[in-house]
Amino acid sequence: MKTKLILLVASALLLTLNSGFAQGVLTPPGPPAPTMKSLDQIEARTPITNTTTLVTITQSGSYYLTHNLTVVSGNGIDINASGVTLDLNGFTISSTSAGATGYGILINSGLSDLAIANGHIRGSVTNNGSGVYDGGGFDFGIYYSGNLPVNVLVSRVSVSGCQGYGIFLGGGNSTLVESCVVQTIGLAGINAAIVKSCSAMDCGNGGIDALQVSDSRGQCSGGGDAIYANYLAQNCYGQSSTGFGLYAGTALNCIGYSYGAGDGLYASATASGCYGYSSSGTGLSAFIANVCHGETSSGTALSTTHNVNSY
């Protein structure tokens, strides 16, 4: 009896279930309404579509590359206005000039509030292995002319094969180079007020030159300083052929090598937790050496006025 009752209830429930869903009206109500967004709403930036000719930016705004840019000679991009964000968008600016000339990106005189990011600047200058740099492409990767630029951020940019400087922003007024790499640069790699998380390798006469340098690496084949930090170098590595490996006001957790007569690591104030090696100069030199170690082949291992657990 109980079983019959359950079956009856189940059957009733089954019968009450909809066997099909109702269909809507198939006739369109009318033409589609204008629901599309404008390009400015989707991508509020200005595309740079040049592929072979100089790009000149004369108005503030946000710009991005849509292709690689390869010029025959001269500059790649001239920035002539303040308030410009330039996204290289992963593309490369290069020059096919037989002799090195021009600037990958030129920041004209006295501009402010600039950001350059996400791409590559490539020349064809090479080091012959003896420290002689020659070839074509650009003289400079990113460079300024005239008055110093103010509030400039360059990030995630690689520069290679330039005859003069890699990224050169001048020393004052808040310039920051972050997460950039430069390689094979005839004179000096990176110059800015602050340099962090960067690498400047195979530079002819100086790697990184800044007021403050952190988490960076510099290497130069000539007599310059691989890393020069006017105030502070932190977590850095510098290696110079004949100049100073690392030269700073204060050096924290740094390593410096000089394979010539320069100091491996020099700190005019304090070196703390540092190591320096010099072939024939002074391995580590600091006014206060705190838990540091200096080594040399034929020079002086450690030179310090106040030795705190250093040797």
Place this chain on the structure above:
Amino acid sequence: MKVNVFIALFVSAFCLLPSAFAFEGRLTAALTRGGQVTPLLYTAGTNFLRVEVTASDRPNPVDLVDLQSGEMTLLFPNNRSFVRFTPALENASETSPPFPMMPALPASPGIGPTNLPGRPALPQRPTASGMPAMPMMPPPMMEKMELTATGAQTNLLGYACAQYELKQRGETMELWATAQLFPFQPYVQNQPHRFGPRRIEEQWGGLLAEKGLFPLLAVLKFDHGAERYRFAVTAITPEKLKPEDAAKLFQPPPEYQELQPLPF
């Protein structure tokens, strides 16, 4: 008659110009640090000096010095460029070394690529008023360093030399220097550091140059006896340079590109 007087005045005025130094010619020297020897060649003209490394293992920079103005031009053969700057005056009487501070602001306008056509305007230096001063950190104290004549005299390579001493922090440099050549210019391979090391080997050149002296022999030793630095002149050849040679020796080659010096 009047013309003759003018000519005579002009010639005498020209002769009185303090432009020419006593010596003109070439001088070779060896700089030894930590057992590593660097051969140097000095070429002195009437008002210019060229200092270069003669070893050919690498493209070493060349120093060109204007003896009148003190302006130095560093040639970089490694990338065919050059940089001009006027070294900060060495103040030998300072008791402490300069310490990191805000960028020095040279009075001269910025310099940069000038000799290439089509180049944009050159970087200008900021004005002093545009850069706020930053408080200096207290400099570490170092004892005053003075060039002290010992009174001893000798003759080296045919030049009358007097002996001097420099002492600092457990090191002594003994040197023999003459006033018959030209003011000393140590060889530099890079733009000068904006601060630091003020060790004897960084200061002795300025101290000698102030007195118009050139060292024929200088030896720096630790007070416990070990030698760590030696400068020795090996030959001196007086020679009147031809004007065309002087023009080549004391000017950057035309194909070299002028670059802006590093800032700060």
